Amino acid sequence: MPLGQVVTLSELCAxxxxxxxxxxxxxxxxxxxxxxxxxxxxxxxAGEIEAWLANLEAEDAQRHRPDAEAG
Structure with missing residues (x-):
């Protein structure tokens, strides 16, 4: 059973x-x-962190779309 990389809260914050x-x-x-x-x-x-960061990026891109500002 592969465990994958695990990061502590302190490491993630740093x-x-x-x-x-x-x-x-x-x-x-x-x-x-x-x-x-x-x-x-x-x-x-690590996979959860990557997914979370990708979601934050997508949300930010959605908020800052040029056509979203015209609304």
């Missing part, structure tokens, strides 16, 4: 250059990456 509270806030709003706890710390599969 990579994204955001405070830990930012990801806690996003997750509490239902807008953060799916994760799971191992002991007390959240962990995230």
């Amino acid at each position: 990579h994204l250059h955001v405070p830990i509270q930012t990801l806690y806030d996003l997750r509490s709003q239902g807008r953060g990456p799916r994760g799971f706890r191992v002991g007390r710390e959240l962990r995230f599969r």
